[in-house]
Amino acid sequence: xxxxxxxxxxxxxxxxxxxxxxxxxxxxxxxxxxxxxxxxxxxxxxxxxxxxxxxxxxxxxxxxxxxxxxxxxxxxxxxxxxxxxxxxxxxxxxxxxxxxxxxxxxxxxxxxxxxxxxxxxxxxxxxxxxxxxxxxxxxxxxxxxxxxxxxxxxxxxxxxxxxxxxxxxxxxxxxxxxxxxxxxxxxxxxxxxxxxxxxxxxxxxxxxxxxxxxxxxxxxxxxxxxxxxxxxxxxxxxxxxxxxxxxxxxxxxxxxxxxxxxxxxxxxxxxxxxxxxxxxxxxxxxxxxxxxxxxxxxxxxxxxxxxxxxxxxxxxxxxxxxxxxxxxxxxxxxxxxxxxxxxxxxxxxxxxxxxxxxxxxxxxxxxx
Amino acid sequence: xxxxxxxxxxxxxxxxxxxxxxxxxxxxxxxxxxxxxxxxxxxxxxxxxxxxxxxxxxxxxxxxxxxxxxxxxxxxxxxxxxxxxxxxxxxxxxxxxxxxxxxxxxxxxxxxxxxxxxxxxxxxxxxxxxxxxxxxxxxxxxxxxxxxxxxxxxxxxxxxxxxxxxxxxxxxxxxxxxxxxxxxxxxxxxxxxxxxxxxxxxxxxxxxxxxxxxxxxxxxxxxxxxxxxxxxxxxxxxxxxxxxxxxxxxxxxxxxxxxxxxxxxxxxxxxxxxxxxxxxxxxxxxxxxxxxxxxxxxxxxxxxxxxxxxxxxxxxxxxxxxxxxxxxxxxxxxxxxxxxxxxxxxxxxxxxxxxxxxxxxxxxxxxxxxxxxxxxxxxxxxxxxxxxxxxxxxxxxxxxxxxxxxxxxxxxxxxxxxxxx
Numbered sequence: 001x002x003x004x005x006x007x008x009x010x011x012x013x014x015x016x017x018x019x020x021x022x023x024x025x026x027x028x029x030x031x032x033x034x035x036x037x038x039x040x041x042x043x044x045x046x047x048x049x050x051x052x053x054x055x056x057x058x059x060x061x062x063x064x065x066x067x068x069x070x071x072x073x074x075x076x077x078x079x080x081x082x083x084x085x086x087x088x089x090x091x092x093x094x095x096x097x098x099x100x101x102x103x104x105x106x107x108x109x110x111x112x113x114x115x116x117x118x119x120x121x122x123x124x125x126x127x128x129x130x131x132x133x134x135x136x137x138x139x140x141x142x143x144x145x146x147x148x149x150x151x152x153x154x155x156x157x158x159x160x161x162x163x164x165x166x167x168x169x170x171x172x173x174x175x176x177x178x179x180x181x182x183x184x185x186x187x188x189x190x191x192x193x194x195x196x197x198x199x200x201x202x203x204x205x206x207x208x209x210x211x212x213x214x215x216x217x218x219x220x221x222x223x224x225x226x227x228x229x230x231x232x233x234x235x236x237x238x239x240x241x242x243x244x245x246x247x248x249x250x251x252x253x254x255x256x257x258x259x260x261x262x263x264x265x266x267x268x269x270x271x272x273x274x275x276x277x278x279x280x281x282x283x284x285x286x287x288x289x290x291x292x293x294x295x296x297x298x299x300x301x302x303x304x305x306x307x308x309x310x311x312x313x314x315x316x317x318x319x320x321x322x323x324x325x326x327x328x329x330x331x332x333x334x335x336x337x338x339x340x341x342x343x344x345x346x347x348x349x350x351x352x353x354x355x356x357x358x359x360x361x362x363x364x365x366x367x368x
Numbered sequence: 369x370x371x372x373x374x375x376x377x378x379x380x381x382x383x384x385x386x387x388x389x390x391x392x393x394x395x396x397x398x399x400x401x402x403x404x405x406x407x408x409x410x411x412x413x414x415x416x417x418x419x420x421x422x423x424x425x426x427x428x429x430x431x432x433x434x435x436x437x438x439x440x441x442x443x444x445x446x447x448x449x450x451x452x453x454x455x456x457x458x459x460x461x462x463x464x465x466x467x468x469x470x471x472x473x474x475x476x477x478x479x480x481x482x483x484x485x486x487x488x489x490x491x492x493x494x495x496x497x498x499x500x501x502x503x504x505x506x507x508x509x510x511x512x513x514x515x516x517x518x519x520x521x522x523x524x525x526x527x528x529x530x531x532x533x534x535x536x537x538x539x540x541x542x543x544x545x546x547x548x549x550x551x552x553x554x555x556x557x558x559x560x561x562x563x564x565x566x567x568x569x570x571x572x573x574x575x576x577x578x579x580x581x582x583x584x585x586x587x588x589x590x591x592x593x594x595x596x597x598x599x600x601x602x603x604x605x606x607x608x609x610x611x612x613x614x615x616x617x618x619x620x621x622x623x624x625x626x627x628x629x630x631x632x633x634x635x636x637x638x639x640x641x642x643x644x645x646x647x648x649x650x651x652x653x654x655x656x657x658x659x660x661x662x663x664x665x666x667x668x669x670x671x672x673x674x675x676x677x678x679x680x681x682x683x684x685x686x687x688x689x690x691x692x693x694x695x696x697x698x699x700x701x702x703x704x705x706x707x708x709x710x711x712x713x714x715x716x717x718x719x720x721x722x723x724x725x726x727x728x729x730x731x732x733x734x735x736x737x738x739x740x741x742x743x744x745x746x747x748x749x750x751x752x753x754x755x756x757x758x759x760x761x762x763x764x765x766x767x768x769x770x771x772x773x774x775x776x777x778x779x780x781x782x783x784x785x786x787x788x789x
Contacts, residue, residue, distance in 0.1 A: 029659065031622075032686050033688040035704040037572060037688050037689065083618075083623030083624060083686075
């Protein structure tokens with residue numbers, strides 16, 4: 001007798017999934033071409049064929065605990081070779097977007113982030129009220145120094161608690177996901193978490209897995225530049241904090257300073273990377289992913305973050321006060337967007353993917 | 369109402385559907401003209417080793433048809449011919465037929481002396497390039513008409529003319545010219561048939577790159593006693609007897625990147641071919657990789673019979689990667705075994721791609737104002753009055769269905785000729 005299993009299809013889940021970019025999922029007829037052409041798919045319980053039928057059946061709970069969705073790098077060989085135009089790559093992408101929303105704590109944050117206008121209106125109001133409260137609702141005279149406009153301690157009081165809160169909810173979401181992965185496999189691990197995790201991070205730094213994407217090879221460079229852009233800007237933030245509190249060096253920092261070099265290179269890396277990603281998504285839409293609005297929103301926010309950041313610096317150097325201070329204000333809105341909303345935006349995939357790959361390494365399924 | 373004795377049905381295509389349409393109309397009292405592009409009649413059926421599900425030789429039925437043609441003065445046929453123009457309307461069409469020179473006349477006795485003399489070789493398209501013929505060749509052993517033909521693409525012409533010297537019957541005429549024939553016909557049947565889909569278009573299935581990957585039509589020729597291996601199933605790379613073989617179903621069919629429809633015959637053809645290898649090589653093992661098996665109606669019994677052979681295994685999962693073992697030239701197939709959720713990497717002596725049928729009307733434009741649907745099949749609804757499509761010109765079908773269709777359309781032709789609807 002085969003094992004008896006009760007399936008509980010979630011019809012709303014199927015409908016939602018179609019709305020966030022998975023509209024082709026019902027075309028799949030389970031031929032399994034995708035599982036074979038995928039350069040990432042393992043021999044044991046390969047994907048994405050099984051995810052396609054799980055999605056068709058609305059098996060949300062099984063999919064929530066599925067590491068393969070996050071192991072997928074969206075190369076889209078599956079969509080290229082799919083005989084039915086079911087676009088498994090897009091469906092997996094939609095599943096990721098859906099689960100980032102699903103895992104959001106508190107859940108209303110996901111709703112806010114899904115609405116870009118509301119999502120930007122919040123930092124606008126917060127920053128505007130802060131300026132009003134600190135009596136800075138005017139463009140300061142004299143040499144452009146942004147801390148005259150937004151004092152550093154005000155910014156810190158505002159951002160640090162919000163980022164802290166977002167960080168905590170993100171860690172809780174990741175721990176929940178990890179709990180689900182562990183129930184999949186019990187205790188049969190070939191490798192400890194520490195070793196597997198360190199290997200994963202090293203792979204992230206090298207972008208090794210992206211190299212396997214043949215159909216979408218040029219995406220690797222864009223992704224890598226954005227990745228390093230963000231890492232660089234994070235280091236810059238730590239660096240400038242060190243200058244401010246330990247070295248007592250206050251901004252604006254001289255252009256010859258190594259920190260400034262580092263910061264500028266990171267910003268350019270972010271801008272070039274995001275432009276490359278936009279380019280690769282625009283080029284040949286037939287093969288490359290049919291990007292969902294979830295992805296596009298994030299891509300545009302990153303682009304605007306980079307552009308406003310660079311303009312903030314350039315207008316300051318050019319001494320155009322009337323543009324520089326408002327530009328700084330707008331830039332802070334995007335900074336707020338990226339860092340406060342990160343557990344609810346596309347950026348959240350980073351943690352889930354890291355855990356999925358770590359899990360793959362622990363159970364000995366990693367294809368690299 | 370009687371049929372006027374001068375009324376003619378033009379049949380474009382001398383395959384099984386066209387032969388049936390021509391014979392059924394002519395035997396009811398019309399005249400029939402068959403126009404065939406190849407130098408022989410019989411079409412794709414002439415290349416088959418056996419029919420499913422009875423496993424009888426298709427040439428048996430073809431020969432009966434050829435005898436009916438020979439005995440019936442109302443049927444004319446033109447080989448090496450294509451219809452170039454169609455004008456007029458139902459009951460009164462004017463058609464222009466271009467007949468290419470054969471360079472061999474009716475004096476040919478098929479003795480083969482010319483072949484001995486001919487110095488030039490060409491790939492034998494009847495056997496899908498699995499062997500060669502000379503530039504002057506008999507299309508195949510049982511060709512109808514039983515007459516040699518010269519491939520002008522490779523023949524050196526008059527400067528060689530060794531065949532002319534060798535032929536003691538004066539059957540070879542290198543001065544023969546192409547001809548244009550104009551005819552008045554009452555009804556027209558498109559029996560333009562199909563070609564095997566070009567398997568090299570599926571880059572992941574490596575046809576043309578991995579030597580021991582062949583198509584199902586090539587398999588028919590390998591199994592046929594008049595084929596390139598005289599009926600022995602030997603693999604192309606080294607002539608080794610095939611003991612472990614895989615069939616890849618839906619190779620191009622049901623695939624929007626290739627043929628966006630089910631070709632209707634490949635499942636049955638594969639099951640039939642599994643019996644070839646099991647019969648010829650008793651130790652052999654067969655694995656069929658499929659998405660869905662389609663053996664409709666009475667064919668279910670044949671499926672049950674094939675399935676009951678324990679050396680024939682059916683695995684659900686589409687083969688999506690084929691590679692060559694560089695040392696043994698074995699074929700490595702990668703597929704997800706869907707039932708067990710595991711990828712398989714398995715080696716076979718030879719792999720057969722069950723390629724589908726691509727209608728001739730998809731790759732060639734025909735006169736007559738015919739419309740094709742998105743896949744290239746002729747749309748019955750949009751056809752001008754007095755023009756009909758039969759067999760695979762209309763949709764993918766097996767021989768049985770094609771013959772039923774051709775007989776039904778023969779009635780339609782006769783109705784057109786007598787002025788009814």
